[in-house]
Each structure stands twice: as structure tokens, then as C-alpha cells.
Amino acid sequence: MPLPRLIPCLDVAGGRVVKGVNFQGLRDVGDPVELGAAYSEAGADELVFLDISATVEEKAAAVDVAARVAEQVSIPFTFGGGIRTLADAARVLEAGADKISVNSAALARPALIEELARTLGSQAVVVAIDTEGGRVRSHAATRDASRDTVEWARECEERGAGELLVTSIDRDGTQDGYDLEQLELLRDAVGLPVIASGGAGNAQHIAAALDISQAALLASILHDQPARLTALRAELRALGVPLRDAA
Amino acid sequence: MTSVAICRYGAGNVRSVELALQRLGAELTDDVETADLAILPGDGAARSAMDGLRERGTDELLRERHAAGGAILGICLGLQLALDESEEDGGVPGLGLVPGRAVRLEGGRIPRIGWAPVHPDGETYWFAHSYAAESDATVATSEGFAAVVESGSFTGVQFHPEKSGAAGARFLERCLSRA
Numbered sequence: 001m002p003l004p005r006l007i008p009c010l011d012v013a014g015g016r017v018v019k020g021v022n023f024q025g026l027r028d029v030g031d032p033v034e035l036g037a038a039y040s041e042a043g044a045d046e047l048v049f050l051d052i053s054a055t056v057e058e059k060a061a062a063v064d065v066a067a068r069v070a071e072q073v074s075i076p077f078t079f080g081g082g083i084r085t086l087a088d089a090a091r092v093l094e095a096g097a098d099k100i101s102v103n104s105a106a107l108a109r110p111a112l113i114e115e116l117a118r119t120l121g122s123q124a125v126v127v128a129i130d131t132e133g134g135r136v137r138s139h140a141a142t143r144d145a146s147r148d149t150v151e152w153a154r155e156c157e158e159r160g161a162g163e164l165l166v167t168s169i170d171r172d173g174t175q176d177g178y179d180l181e182q183l184e185l186l187r188d189a190v191g192l193p194v195i196a197s198g199g200a201g202n203a204q205h206i207a208a209a210l211d212i213s214q215a216a217l218l219a220s221i222l223h224d225q226p227a228r229l230t231a232l233r234a235e236l237r238a239l240g241v242p243l244r245d246a247a
Numbered sequence: 248m249t250s251v252a253i254c255r256y257g258a259g260n261v262r263s264v265e266l267a268l269q270r271l272g273a274e275l276t277d278d279v280e281t282a283d284l285a286i287l288p289g290d291g292a293a294r295s296a297m298d299g300l301r302e303r304g305t306d307e308l309l310r311e312r313h314a315a316g317g318a319i320l321g322i323c324l325g326l327q328l329a330l331d332e333s334e335e336d337g338g339v340p341g342l343g344l345v346p347g348r349a350v351r352l353e354g355g356r357i358p359r360i361g362w363a364p365v366h367p368d369g370e371t372y373w374f375a376h377s378y379a380a381e382s383d384a385t386v387a388t389s390e391g392f393a394a395v396v397e398s399g400s401f402t403g404v405q406f407h408p409e410k411s412g413a414a415g416a417r418f419l420e421r422c423l424s425r426a
Contacts, residue, residue, distance in 0.1 A: 001355050001356065001359075001361075001390070002359060002360065002361025002362055002363040002374060002390075003361060003362050003363060003371070004361075005361055005362070040412065045361070045362055070262060070263060070266055071266055074266075074267060074270070074409070074410060074411070074412050074413075074415060074416065075373070075410060075411075075412050076373055076375070076407075076410045094262060095262065096262040096263050096266060098260075098263070098375070098410060118292065119291070119295075120290070120291060121290050121291035121292060121324075122358055122377060123290065123358045123360060123375040123376065123377070124290060124291075124375075162358045162360065162375075163358075163360060191356060191357055192356060192357070192358075193356045193358070193360050193361070214356060214360070214361065215361070244362045244371050245371065246412060246413070
């Protein structure tokens with residue numbers, strides 16, 4: 001198996017990296033290219049940019065973000081948020097992204113996964129699954145998608161997904177640790193790489209998730225500070241996690 | 248300055264290759280025949296990629312270039328297309344620049360995505376693939392899979408040097424200086 005991966009996740013809106021503040025509005029925390037490059041320097045194995053723009057005008061900036069990141073960053077990155085069609089996905093990949101991620105659009109029309117995989121290749125298609133209590137949530141986790149998480153994961157694999165990005169909604173932002181039971185169920189259910197997300201509070205949590213899954217998504221634990229990634233990598237190595245030597 | 252022609256045939260990944268070469272100061276050209284180095288990039292499915300090469304006449308250009316000893320670098324699917332055939336999509340004939348065939352990976356998580364060391368190279372590169380070369384021309388491996396194949400003036404890499412950070416840049420730099 002390839003080495004376990006650490007993947008910082010950056011939320012973007014209107015071409016900037018943002019952070020939600022108590023569910024009210026967004027705080028600007030920096031430029032996606034600068035932050036992405038700094039995480040890359042700090043040893044990130046990949047990056048995920050998640051477009052959380054609310055308006056059409058803001059969303060128009062997404063392809064531009066992907067293009068600017070590709071110019072400066074020479075590690076793989078995934079772009080997600082607002083991708084509804086094959087054309088949306090192709091634009092982002094042409095700009096230099098390596099993978100796209102889809103969530104609600106795939107739940108609304110699962111055949112989208114096949115269309116993306118057939119044209120772009122499975123390796124470029126990440127399906128993001130928000131899960132709570134073994135059930136799938138949709139629309140930024142605000143709605144019940146009436147699907148069992150394991151069944152949906154299997155269906156995604158059959159339809160040609162290349163990876164699953166699984167966020168445990170009840171753990172997200174808590175820093176109480178990943179939902180290891182859910183990750184174990186998914187490990188046994190599918191043969192795809194799984195990226196664990198939601199709940200990372202310390203290096204032990206991440207090491208435990210990487211024992212089960214192939215990658216860990218890091219969001220709030222990094223506080224938008226690349227230096228924290230450097231520190232985490234050192235702690236994980238001390239715990240025996242075989243991370244890549246990024247030099 | 249080394250001139251490089253990136254083959255465009257409708258398969259993805261071209262932009263990242265272009266950017267990586269620009270960072271290294273290569274001069275990009277569209278002329279596959281006369282460039283110091285031709286690169287066959289690639290992501291996606293073998294059949295549609297091979298159709299794309301044929302429609303544009305790039306398959307013949309690459310065969311002629313290889314026969315004349317011109318340097319070619321195949322990346323990922325670009326390596327697999329250079330083989331005699333791929334078992335993907337029910338069997339697809341390749342360019343035949345390198346003996347061997349692309350076979351579906353077995354064991355482990357598929358697609359095989361992530362960073363993995365390459366031996367004897369010693370560097371760690373980024374991989375994203377579901378098929379790999381089975382070829383006597385294999386000169387380096389990663390976890391038992393073919394990572395680099397060489398046949399005459401053709402070098403094929405299963406990994407993505409353009410996405411492999413500093414290690415990838417070093418690899419591409421060596422390709423440019425050899426070409």
C-alpha cells in the first residue's frame with residue numbers, strides 16, 4: 001500500500017480561504033494559493049479545496065482558484081463543492097486539479113459518478129459522504145439522504161468512484177477523535193481508498209484513523225496554520241506512522 | 248534550453264505537466280517531431296486515449312520519433328499506451344514502443360493512490376492508477392509494480408513526476424538534461 005496521507009482541507013468562498021464563525025458569516029483567513037503552498041512546504045501529501053460559496057458570483061471564482069493553485073503547488077489537489085455536471089468537473093481538472101469531489105449532486109443523481117469516472121478516470125473521482133449514525137446526510141449535512149452509509153459507499157464503488165471522503169458529521173469540529181467504527185465498516189465494505197474526516201483532535205486520533213483508512217483529512221485541528229502540520233507530522237512519526245519524507 | 252512537446256490528445260493532466268516544465272525553464276513547443284523531448288501524458292481510460300492519439304495522427308508521429316531515437320517520456324497512462332497492449336476496456340492495442348502489456352492491479356486498495364517509494368531510484372513519488380505494466384523493460388519498481396520502463400529512447404513512468412513535489416521536479420530535471 002502507498003504511504004498514509006495527511007490532507008489539509010481548505011474551505012474557500014469567493015476565491016479566498018474562509019472560516020465559518022459561529023454559523024454566522026465567514027471570516028477571511030487568507031489566500032488559497034499562499035496557504036496551499038505553505039501546507040505543501042510543511043509536508044502535506046495532498047490538499048483539498050472545498051468551495052462553500054453561497055452565491056453564483058462567488059462560485060465563478062472556483063475555477064480560477066484551481067488554476068492559481070496549480071501554478072504554485074506541485075502536489076496533488078482535489079477540488080470540491082458545487083460540481084454538478086461532467087462539464088463542471090472537466091473545467092476544474094483542465095485548470096490543473098487532480099481530482100474532483102462530489103457529494104449532494106451524486107446523491108441526487110448517482111449516474112453522475114459513472115459519467116465522471118468514464119470520462120475522467122476513476123482516480124479523479126472522489127465521492128464525499130457525510131455520515132451520522134450510519135446514515136448519509138446531504139446538502140451540507142442538513143438533510144437526511146435516506147440512505148445507509150455502507151450501502152451508499154458500495155454503490156459509489158460499483159459506479160466507478162476512485163476514493164471516498166467520509167466525514168462523520170457528529171464528530172466534525174469536536175476534536176474528540178474520528179468515528180473509528182464507521183471507518184472499519186467502510187474498510188470492510190469497499191476496496192477503494194478511504195479518506196477519514198471529522199474529529200481529529202490530536203496525533204493519536206490521526207494515527208488510529210490511519211490504521212484503518214488510507215488518508216486523514218485535517219481541518220480544524222490545523223487552525224489554518226501550516227506550522228501545526230509540521231508539528232503533527234513529527235508527532236505521528238514518533239508514534240510509528242510511516243509518513244512520506246517530503247524533502 | 249531544452250524544447251519539449253507535450254502530446255495533446257484529449258486526455259487530462261496536460262496543464263500540470265506544462266506548469267511543472269515551465270517551472271524548470273523548459274521551452275514548450277507543439278512540434279512533436281523536432282522537440283528535444285516529447286511527453287505523452289495521460290489520465291483516464293486507455294481506449295478513448297488511444298482513439299485520441301490515432302485521430303490526431305500522434306500515434307504515427309511517436310512511432311517515427313521512437314524509431315529515429317528521439318527522447319519520449321510517457322507518464323502514467325502515457326506509459327501504458329506505449330506498451331503492446333492494455334487489458335483495460337476489454338483489450339486495447341498500444342503503440343508498441345515498449346514490449347509488454349498493461350494489466351489490472353491485484354491486491355491492496357484500487358485505484359492505487361498515494362505516495363510510494365521507487366526502487367532502486369530511492370525517491371518517493373505520487374501514483375494514481377488501476378493498471379500497471381507487465382514488461383521485461385521494467386527498470387524500477389514500486390511495491391512490486393512497474394514504476395519505470397525503458398526501451399530505446401522511450402522512458403515510461405507510472406508515477407506523476409509533475410505532481411510529486413521536489414522529488415518529481417528532480418526527476419523531470421534529469422529527463423530534460425538527458426534529452
